[in-house]
Amino acid sequence: MKLNKEEIGRRYARALFEYAGEERQYEPILEELLQLEQVYQQIPDLKNIFSDARLSVLKKQKLVDLMQQNVSPIMQRFLQLLFDYQRLDILPEVVTAYQHRFDQMTKTYHAVITSAVELDDQQVTRLQAALATRLGANQVLVETKVDPEIVGGIITQIGDQIVDGSIRTRLQHLNQVLLNN
Incomplete structure (x- = not known):
């Protein structure tokens, strides 16, 4: 069975994470991975370059x-190691998996909050605190x-969980209830 890039990336990230833990370097390694990910974003063809058989090993x-x-x-x-095993093309997947492990360890959550109007800093801070309490998080x-278009209220997404408290959704539910009666 052939593994997909995400699974391979998770395996390499796990090994790197464990080694970084032994060396007490979790966060510095994460920072370096994020910097390397920026290189991949700035040079989109970099993944292809490392997997291109036409390019010599010396140039790579x-x-x-x-x-x-x-x-x-x-x-x-x-x-x-990634180069020797011809896996440099999965570095972005490694970064994602490492970040996920780091976030789990530090109880850090990433939330996307959508609102009808721009939220001020105080509102964002209150939402962060409420979410941290609700999730038992150290940091949100x-x-x-x-x-x-959501009219009012907020939509909060954390990972694959979505809490939709928008007025638009409430109006849609009310409309469905009225139409079904």
């Missing part, structure tokens, strides 16, 4: 050498979005 190694500059010895070895990182 030169790219890896450039990526290894200004990172810790742990990350240098990890990048070399909030991203806000504005969608005037």
